[in-house]
Amino acid sequence: xxxxxxxxxxxxxxxxxxxxxxxxxxxxxxxxxxxxxxxxxxxxxxxxxxxxxxxxxxxxxxxxxxxxxxxxxxxxxxxxxxxxxxxxxxxxxxxxxxxxxxxxxxxxxxxxxxxxxxxxxxxxxxxxxxxxxxxxxxxxxxxxxxxxxxxxxxxxxxxxxxxxxxxxxxxxxxxxxxxxxxxxxxxxxxxxxxxxxxxxxxxxxxxxxxxxxxxxxxxxxxxxxxxxx
Amino acid sequence: xxxxxxxxxxxxxxxxxxxxxxxxxxxxxxxxxxxxxxxxxxxxxxxxxxxxxxxxxxxxxxxxxxxxxxxxxxxxxxxxxxxxxxxxxxxxxxxxxxxxxxxxxxxxxxxxxxxxxxxxxxxxxxxxxxxxxxxxxxxxxxxxxxxxxxxxxxxxxxxxxxxxxxxxxxxxxxxxxxxxxxxxxxxxxxxxxxxxxxxxxxxxxxxxxxxxxxxxxxxxxxxxxxxxxxxxxxxxxxxxxxxxxxxxxxxxxxxxxxxxxxxxxxxxxxxxxxxxxxxxxxxxxxxxxxxxxxxxxxxxxx
Numbered sequence: 233x234x235x236x237x238x239x240x241x242x243x244x245x246x247x248x249x250x251x252x253x254x255x256x257x258x259x260x261x262x263x264x265x266x267x268x269x270x271x272x273x274x275x276x277x278x279x280x281x282x283x284x285x286x287x288x289x290x291x292x293x294x295x296x297x298x299x300x301x302x303x304x305x306x307x308x309x310x311x312x313x314x315x316x317x318x319x320x321x322x323x324x325x326x327x328x329x330x331x332x333x334x335x336x337x338x339x340x341x342x343x344x345x346x347x348x349x350x351x352x353x354x355x356x357x358x359x360x361x362x363x364x365x366x367x368x369x370x371x372x373x374x375x376x377x378x379x380x381x382x383x384x385x386x387x388x389x390x391x392x393x394x395x396x397x398x399x400x401x402x403x404x405x406x407x408x409x410x411x412x413x414x415x416x417x418x419x420x421x422x423x424x425x426x427x428x429x430x431x432x433x434x435x436x437x438x439x440x441x442x443x444x445x446x447x448x449x450x451x452x453x454x455x456x457x458x459x460x461x
Numbered sequence: 462x463x464x465x466x467x468x469x470x471x472x473x474x475x476x477x478x479x480x481x482x483x484x485x486x487x488x489x490x491x492x493x494x495x496x497x498x499x500x501x502x503x504x505x506x507x508x509x510x511x512x513x514x515x516x517x518x519x520x521x522x523x524x525x526x527x528x529x530x531x532x533x534x535x536x537x538x539x540x541x542x543x544x545x546x547x548x549x550x551x552x553x554x555x556x557x558x559x560x561x562x563x564x565x566x567x568x569x570x571x572x573x574x575x576x577x578x579x580x581x582x583x584x585x586x587x588x589x590x591x592x593x594x595x596x597x598x599x600x601x602x603x604x605x606x607x608x609x610x611x612x613x614x615x616x617x618x619x620x621x622x623x624x625x626x627x628x629x630x631x632x633x634x635x636x637x638x639x640x641x642x643x644x645x646x647x648x649x650x651x652x653x654x655x656x657x658x659x660x661x662x663x664x665x666x667x668x669x670x671x672x673x674x675x676x677x678x679x680x681x682x683x684x685x686x687x688x689x690x691x692x693x694x695x696x697x698x699x700x701x702x703x704x705x706x707x708x709x710x711x712x713x714x715x716x717x718x719x720x721x722x723x724x725x726x727x728x729x730x731x732x733x734x735x736x737x738x739x740x741x742x743x744x745x746x747x748x749x750x751x752x753x754x755x756x757x758x759x760x761x762x763x
Contacts, residue, residue, distance in 0.1 A: 306680070310680075316677075318676065327669060328479055340472075341673075
């Protein structure tokens with residue numbers, strides 16, 4: 233489903249060269265649950281940015297469902313991105329839209345009919361515990377609520393894959409467990425999940441495949457991995 | 462397609478209301494830009510009327526020898542009337558000329574007495590010519606000098622009026638050229654200011670635009686609501702400008718009528734209301750649409 237082939241990403245900043253990813257190669261099969269672990273700055277977020285074509289790799293290729301992501305024309309890119317449900321580390325909610333509209337926006341983008349939107353959005357808000365907050369703007373929500381809203385947005389259009397970048401970073405232990413349970417359930421129902429985290433407890437409890445990144449390189453890729461750094 | 466269009470328009474309207482402060486600032490700048498364009502249009506028209514009024518007061522007389530019969534002069538009149546340069550031509554017989562002279566100077570005792578002493582009518586029959594533009598008198602004069610009936614002409618008063626006519630013609634074309642030049646410069650400034658206001662408004666939403674792209678929105682779906690906001694701002698700005706200018710002209714018109722030698726600018730505005738409003742709407746909507754289109758372009762590259 234996903235294939236990274238010798239992908240490197242080098243940034244130039246103030247005359248310095250920063251290697252965010254170095255010769256990264258791995259594959260993710262459909263319906264897999266893969267965790268990407270590593271310290272802050274190990275390259276987890278860069279990996280997601282490259283997969284979503286937010287940035288271009290310095291070298292190497294990335295394929296999603298057989299399609300070279302960075303050879304996809306700008307007109308076709310939205311269709312590729314609609315197959316992904318992204319939970320961004322910095323939430324990336326639409327600040328001028330209410331919680332309800334942040335979620336309905338994705339369905340509108342997909343061309344879903346109004347009836348379906350008014351049926352699905354409250355449901356998904358309820359699932360992430362934001363049923364009472366649907367009319368609030370993101371700035372009126374707490375950090376944890378924003379994170380849950382970002383999760384709801386990634387789930388609502390039932391994408392082929394969920395890309396979760398530190399989805400529990402701002403959540404208390406109770407909500408962390410809830411969200412991980414939710415991701416596992418979605419995965420059981422057939423959706424591929426790629427989870428980037430540095431939460432040791434989560435990784436050690438779920439016993440799923442773990443890819444470990446260190447300074448931009450894949451140092452470990454285990455089928456039932458543990459958080460080892 | 463229809464669902465998307467409906468959603469884009471609805472979303473544009475909701476965002477327009479939500480960002481009311483920024484929308485008002487954009488409308489205000491657009492009102493200034495459209496007012497400027499409308500004022501320049503009205504100024505152009507006024508200067509045209511003014512120069513036309515002055516030009517109408519300039520004419521040219523061809524005086525014929527006294528032995529020429531009125532029939533001969535009427536034949537010449539007919540020939541000249543066929544010239545494209547001539548707007549109006551009138552035959553003034555010696556008797557008619559005398560009648561006009563007497564009626565004009567009847568209060569001038571000395572002049573009347575000297576006329577009586579003269580005994581006969583000293584005035585020559587003439588053709589009074591009015592050209593379309595002051596600059597055309599030179600061409601008419603040279604046509605007359607080269608015509609077959611040149612030997613029948615006693616004199617043409619063009620040479621005496623030449624300096625006045627030429628000066629008037631050059632003033633008229635200078636006013637027009639200056640009007641067009643300043644219109645273009647001011648319109649460009651107004652467009653740039655309006656464009657920058659829209660650009661600032663969109664700059665505020667740059668992260669939102671990038672997020673929309675990342676969650677799979679097509680360029681059209683992202684751009685649409687901003688274009689709708691631009692169009693709404695442009696439309697409202699045009700309506701406000703129409704009202705402001707209409708009310709201003711209503712109150713200024715009596716004062717201006719005196720300066721503009723009877724030209725009622727408010728009546729002109731009302732007569733051309735539809736055309737002016739259409740132009741203002743076109744300017745407003747295009748300004749809003751094009752500014753938004755250009756300003757958003759750079760954030761859609763993601």
